[in-house]
Amino acid sequence: MTQAKxxxxxxxxxxxxVGHIHHGLWTHPRxxxxxYGTLPYWTNIAQVLERGLFDGIFIxxxxxxxxxxxxxxxxxxxxxxxxPVNNPWLVVSAMAAVTQHIGFGLTAMVGAHHPYTFxxxxxxxxxxxxxxxxxxxxxxxxxxxxxGLGQDGLAEHDSRYDxxxxxxxxxxxxxxxxxxxxxxxxxxxxxxxxxPERVRAVVHDGPFYRANAIHMSAPSPQRTPxxxxxxxxxxxxxxxxxxxEGVFIGASTPxxxxxxxxxxxxxxxxxxRRPDDIKIYAGVAVVAGKTQAEASEKYAExxxxxxxxxxxxxxxxxxxxxxxxxxxxxxxxxxxxNAIQSATQTAQQQGWTTRRKLLDQFALGSRYHTxxxxxxxxxxxxxxxxxxxxxxxFNLTRIVVPETWEDFANLVVPExxxxxxxxxxxxxGTMRQQLFGRGDRLPAQHAAASYRQFQxxx
Numbered sequence: 036m037t038q039a040k041x042x043x044x045x046x047x048x049x050x051x052x053v054g055h056i057h058h059g060l061w062t063h064p065r066x067x068x069x070x071y072g073t074l075p076y077w078t079n080i081a082q083v084l085e086r087g088l089f090d091g092i093f094i095x096x097x098x099x100x101x102x103x104x105x106x107x108x109x110x111x112x113x114x115x116x117x118x119p120v121n122n123p124w125l126v127v128s129a130m131a132a133v134t135q136h137i138g139f140g141l142t143a144m145v146g147a148h149h150p151y152t153f154x155x156x157x158x159x160x161x162x163x164x165x166x167x168x169x170x171x172x173x174x175x176x177x178x179x180x181x182x183g184l185g186q187d188g189l190a191e192h193d194s195r196y197d198x199x200x201x202x203x204x205x206x207x208x209x210x211x212x213x214x215x216x217x218x219x220x221x222x223x224x225x226x227x228x229x230x231p232e233r234v235r236a237v238v239h240d241g242p243f244y245r246a247n248a249i250h251m252s253a254p255s256p257q258r259t260p261x262x263x264x265x266x267x268x269x270x271x272x273x274x275x276x277x278x279x280e281g282v283f284i285g286a287s288t289p290x291x292x293x294x295x296x297x298x299x300x301x302x303x304x305x306x307x308r309r310p311d312d313i314k315i316y317a318g319v320a321v322v323a324g325k326t327q328a329e330a331s332e333k334y335a336e337x338x339x340x341x342x343x344x345x346x347x348x349x350x351x352x353x354x355x356x357x358x359x360x361x362x363x364x365x366x367x368x369x370x371x372x373n374a375i376q377s378a379t380q381t382a383q384q385q386g387w388t389t390r391r392k393l394l395d396q397f398a399l400g401s402r403y404h405t406x407x408x409x410x411x412x413x414x415x416x417x418x419x420x421x422x423x424x425x426x427x428x429f430n431l432t433r434i435v436v437p438e439t440w441e442d443f444a445n446l447v448v449p450e451x452x453x454x455x456x457x458x459x460x461x462x463x464g465t466m467r468q469q470l471f472g473r474g475d476r477l478p479a480q481h482a483a484a485s486y487r488q489f490q491x492x493x
Contacts, residue, residue: 040455043421044314044428044470046093046140047084047440051123053115055095056432057320058349058400059342061115066435072121074129081130083437084137087444088458090469091138091169092130093263093283093430094123098147099180104348105359114345124156131164138466140169140263140281145198147175147184150205151246157260158210158252166256166465166475169281171263174199177352193270201241203278207483208237210259213250215488229253257475259483261466267295268380276302277482280470281314283430287404292317292424308480314427314470317420320405320434323442327409334407337434338398346397347390363391403432410450417447418456 053061053068061068070076084092100118101111111118127139139160143153161168174195175181178188189195218233239246264271264279275282282299286292292315300310322337324330351358354369361367367388387393396402406416420426433439451457462468465475477483 041421041427042458043417043451043456044090044316045443045457046091046138046316046428046430047080047089048093048095048318048430048432049080049436050095050117050120051126052117052120054117054345054400056318056401056403057337057341057434058114058116058345058397060337060340060400060434063337063340063435065438068433068436074126077126077130078133080437080440081134081137083440083444085134087440087448088461089137089431089440089444090428091140091167091466093140093169093171094126094142095171096120096123096142096144096173097177097180098144098175099177099183101177101348101352102179103177103355103357104351106357110345110348114342114348116345116349124160127160127168128163131167136167136461136469138167138169138261138469139164140171140261142171142173144173144175144180145202146181146190146195148202150202150209150244151248151251154206154209155251157206158250158255161255161257161260162252166467168255168257169261169263169466171265171283172199172203172278173265192268196266196270196274198243199274201243203482204241204486205237205239205244205246207259207486208239209246209250210254211477211483212486212488213237214254216254219253257465257467259477261470267299272298272302273306275299275313276304276306276308279313280467280477281316283316283318284426285403286317286424287402289420289423292420292426296425306482308478312471312478312480315425316428316430317424317426318403318432319417319420319429320399320401320403320432321413321439321443321447322405322407322434323413323446324409325446327412330408330412334405341398341400343394343397343400346400346402347393350393350397350402358390358393361390363394364389367393399434401432410446413447414450414454414456417451418454421456 051071060066097117100108101116102108104110123141175189181189213235215233219229221228234249236247236249261280262278263281264275265283284295286295296315299313299315303313304310322330322334324333347358356369387396399405406413431443448457452459468475
């Protein structure tokens with residue numbers, strides 16, 4: 036018997052700002068991203084995605100701003116390079132109110148929150164969305180954000196992961212161990228809302244955080260949200276192997292994606308988990324048309340509005356290198372850096388060693404792999420990435436909002452469905468159940484499971 040083809044998972048990749056990945060495209064006449072500060076913008080996006088049977092909307096975030104390129108923020112402000120940027124978490128309730136199935140993957144930097152209050156924020160939204168919440172765990176990568184939080188600059192790269200480990204252990208204790216299932220009875224006749232004997236304080240005395248308290252929220256449908264992560268440095272891989280349920284990778288070819296995927300799945304196995312306990316997503320841009328010619332025309336139109344220099348300024352913040360200090364063909368000295376180590380490694384491996392070569396990579400305002408074509412061509416390429424790259428799906432970046440996602444839903448999704456590679460309906464259940472089909476809660480082999488029925492010991 037032939038094995039059934041795996042469904043392709045797709046998230047819409049967005050940010051609560053004007054310019055996210057494809058810089059400059061906010062100037063396109065059909066783009067609506069300047070409306071990001073209004074609720075109709077977000078509710079319309081959520082409805083478009085649900086009609087397209089997307090897994091979810093993944094909303095990136097950065098605490099801070101990009102001030103490495105040219106040693107300041109002038110270009111960042113003029114071009115709207117993720118500045119101004121609003122809180123992604125505050126738009127979820129509105130989107131959840133007009134949808135039933137779409138998941139929400141939200142970014143939060145551990146250093147900008149305390150686990151005790153953050154755990155309540157997440158539990159609240161997981162309750163309000165009926166279990167549709169995911170958290171993208173980030174450790175920060177810009178000094179400007181650290182300065183805004185009262186620090187001199189970013190802590191050392193690996194120590195930021197140490198803080199994230201401690202943050203997660205405390206939130207696991209709160210989400211998984213403070214309240215038993217069945218603690219809330221809401222018995223009006225007996226005047227008992229919660230059974231005291233089924234709730235306990237958790238005690239935590241870690242290297243970064245301390246707490247001795249009951250979780251303020253009753254258990255939400257998933258307890259712990261679906262956990263996402265994007266770091267692929269050696270320290271990031273160990274972190275992902277232990278904690279992540281979804282990992283986002285950047286890859287220029289399916290073969291590069293395969294190499295990254297195998298490392299990630301091996302890290303999961305090394306942490307006592309199964310290789311398929313992690314869904315792996317590659318970032319991709321799609322320009323789809325009814326014909327190949329239409330798609331090519333649309334791509335040329337998009338290129339006319341893109342800002343390669345803005346893409347380079349964004350990349351400067353990711354690497355910590357001010358590329359404006361170099362002539363177009365001067366060799367760039369990357370060094371080790373304290374920002375996103377994988378970004379620097381990628382540039383060196385790909386030979387992007389001069390400003391001219393880097394600008395070529397940012398023709399569409401970003402270095403994301405871009406697929407241009409009719410539905411058949413796009414579907415062929417997505418299947419190739421899934422099968423050769425050994426990945427599970429894609430973060431589909433926005434180029435023009437909401438046109439990018441409408442075109443994908445109207446043109447590409449039906450083609451993928453006809454090949455048996457895309458869902459035709461949503462199943463019941465939480466975000467975790469939709470992704471893995473194994474229930475609403477984290478599996479027993481996950482690091483969080485050891486904190487269930489936690490009895491108040493450090």
